[in-house]
Amino acid sequence: MQKETFLEDIQQQLNDILRPFQREVNHQQRLADFLKQCARCVGRDDFLRLEELLGAKQAEQVAAEAALSGCMPLFSTLREYVKDQVEKYRLQFNSDLSRLAEEAGLPIKIDFPRFSVLKGIDGEISFATRTTTINKKVLKSIDPRRIVTQAMRLKKQLYDRPFDPQAFIDRLFDTYSAICRKDNLTVGRPIPIQHFYLEYVISLQSKTFLINMDKSKFRGYSLDQFGVDLWRYYEAKIGGTSSGMMMQLRPGRNNSLWLIDSDGERRQITSIAFQEK
Numbered sequence: 283m284q285k286e287t288f289l290e291d292i293q294q295q296l297n298d299i300l301r302p303f304q305r306e307v308n309h310q311q312r313l314a315d316f317l318k319q320c321a322r323c324v325g326r327d328d329f330l331r332l333e334e335l336l337g338a339k340q341a342e343q344v345a346a347e348a349a350l351s352g353c354m355p356l357f358s359t360l361r362e363y364v365k366d367q368v369e370k371y372r373l374q375f376n377s378d379l380s381r382l383a384e385e386a387g388l389p390i391k392i393d394f395p396r397f398s399v400l401k402g403i404d405g406e407i408s409f410a411t412r413t414t415t416i417n418k419k420v421l422k423s424i425d426p427r428r429i430v431t432q433a434m435r436l437k438k439q440l441y442d443r444p445f446d447p448q449a450f451i452d453r454l455f456d457t458y459s460a461i462c463r464k465d466n467l468t469v470g471r472p473i474p475i476q477h478f479y480l481e482y483v484i485s486l487q488s489k490t491f492l493i494n495m496d497k498s499k500f501r502g503y504s505l506d507q508f509g510v511d512l513w514r515y516y517e518a519k520i521g522g523t524s525s526g527m528m529m530q531l532r533p534g535r536n537n538s539l540w541l542i543d544s545d546g547e548r549r550q551i552t553s554i555a556f557q558e559k
Contacts, residue, residue: 313347316340324360329367334410336361368409375407379426386430388437399433401546402440402510417506440510447518450511455523457482458556472532472553475539479508505539513542527556 316335323332335341336357344350344357376392383390383399391398395407405416407424414421414429421432461473461481483503484492491499512531522528531543534552543549 309343313340313344313350316344317350317353320360329364330371330409330412332360333364333368336364371409375424375426379429382426382430383433386434388430388433390433400437400441401513401542402506403433403436404548405429405433436506440507441514443507445511445514447515447520448524450515451520451529452523452525453485454482454529454554455525455527455556457485458554460485469527470555470557472530472555474537475531475541475551475554476537478554479505479539482508505541509540509542509548513546516542516544516546522559523556526559528559530555530557 316338320332320335323329323335341357344353372394376394379392379397380390388399395409396405397407398404403417405414407414407429409424412422412424414424414432416429416432417436419432421428423429457478458473459469461467461478462469462471465473467473486501486503488499488501490496491501531541531551532553532555533543533549535550536552538550538552540548541551543551
């Protein structure tokens with residue numbers, strides 16, 4: 283046997299022996315790190331993080347280790363403590379959030395962990411990750427003051443803009459009519475909502491922007507704004523366009539947009555059409 287082959291064979295055998303041993307060492311180290319995290323959280327009385335840790339798969343793995351069997355009664359005691367503390371925190375959190383929203387003039391509705399502020403402003407709180415999601419934007423905080431501040435900012439963007447419901451529905455119909463003419467469709471035919479939304483946003487742009495496409499002159503119009511404007515139009519109950527046409531939004535799943543329907547509910551809309559009353 284050549285020297286190189288002999289050494290390669292020995293190296294391979296050593297690696298084969300080492301591999302399962304190393305996996306076990308790594309497993310033990312992960313459990314040790316997990317227990318250190320638990321101990322740190324206990325020292326800081328971080329019951330929110332403890333709740334997450336005690337519900338993790340690694341807590342079950344600790345229970346399966348004979349050498350760590352002493353952790354089981356401690357984990358059981360901690361779970362009871364954490365459950366009680368989290369419930370107290372949740373009640374205080376709801377109370378603080380409601381109070382701060384009322385002071386700011388926000389009509390908040392809380393169904394923990396979700397909440398809503400006016401139509402089109404929805405949030406969800408995650409104690410485990412210390413985050414609050416409002417209209418898909420993640421706020422890295424569960425501080426009620428910061429949540430109310432973010433909700434106020436969204437309200438300003440979505441509701442504190444000038445809004446004329448008649449001009450809004452007439453402009454939607456103008457965009458719809460333009461698409462029908464371009465695609466040789468008769469008025470009344472449904473048009474895909476994604477295509478319509480794009481054309482409507484383009485219709486809002488200034489002539490200056492359309493000439494040189496300078497992004498600094500682009501007028502943004504988010505899907506949230508579109509949805510809220512639809513709701514404000516429905517609330518106005520003006521009955522349709524100036525020319526007597528009624529808008530129809532058709533629900534569906536394929537190629538849809540999440541908008542607000544006439545009942546104030548978020549719904550997947552696939553197409554839009556205008557028909558005579």
